[in-house]
Amino acid sequence: xxxxxIAEDDENVRQFVARALAHAxxxxxxxxxxxxxxxxLEEQQGAFDLLLSDIKMPVMDGIALALTAASSFxxxxxxxxxxxxxxxxxxxxxxxxxxxxxxxxxxxxxxxQKVEDALTGKPVExxxxxxxxxxxxxx
Numbered sequence: 001x002x003x004x005x006i007a008e009d010d011e012n013v014r015q016f017v018a019r020a021l022a023h024a025x026x027x028x029x030x031x032x033x034x035x036x037x038x039x040x041l042e043e044q045q046g047a048f049d050l051l052l053s054d055i056k057m058p059v060m061d062g063i064a065l066a067l068t069a070a071s072s073f074x075x076x077x078x079x080x081x082x083x084x085x086x087x088x089x090x091x092x093x094x095x096x097x098x099x100x101x102x103x104x105x106x107x108x109x110x111x112x113q114k115v116e117d118a119l120t121g122k123p124v125e126x127x128x129x130x131x132x133x134x135x136x137x138x139x
Contacts, residue, residue: 001024001025001026001027002026002027002049002050002115002119003026003027003029003047003048003049003050004021004026004027004028004029004048004049004050004051004052004115005028005029005030005031005037005040005041005044005048005050005051005052006018006021006028006029006030006031006052006053007031007032007033007034007036007037007051007052007053007054007057007062007065008030008031008032008052008053008054008057008081009032009033009054009056009057009058010054011032013054013104014030014032015030016108017052017111018030020108020111020112021112021115024112026115029044029048033057033058033059033060034053034057034059034060034061034062034064034065035059035060036059037051037053037060037065037069038060038065038068038069041068041069041072041073041076042072046069046072046073046075046076048076049076049077049119050076050077050078050079050115050118050119051065051066051069051076051077051078051079052079052081052115053065053066053078053079053080053081054080054081054082055080055081055082055101056082062080062081062082063080063094066078066080066094066097066098067094067097070097070098077099077118077119077121078097078098078099079098079099079100079101079102079114079115079118080098080100080101080102081101081102081103081104081106082101082102082103082104083103083104083105099117099118099124100114100117100118100124102114
């Protein structure tokens with residue numbers, strides 16, 4: 001299975017995601033902010049199959065972490081998570097660096113499917129982040 005680094009400042013979300021991925025057989029390393037995740041990436045020389053990061057975090061946010069990770073480890077697959085439409089908009093334009101953005105709240109099934117898709121390189125269904133944000137604000 002895959003070696004996954006999770007960067008998430010919300011302890012409950014981080015533990016939920018880590019447990020789910022570990023239960024699926026993945027090796028999981030946790031970081032409570034982007035700065036720690038960047039340090040772990042450097043220490044491990046990018047030896048991860050997937051970086052799963054929240055966007056809005058203290059110290060170093062997920063966008064800065066994605067930029068740092070992608071410049072040092074261009075083969076690393078990156079998936080971002082956020083519950084904020086404005087944060088998803090910030091990720092717009094990073095398509096060359098990140099696989100996708102998972103909107104929060106997400107179901108366990110949604111998370112596991114997105115991780116599986118990212119790890120297998122399945123093409124992302126192209127949906128405009130702005131349109132997705134608009135649809136969410138309507139509903």
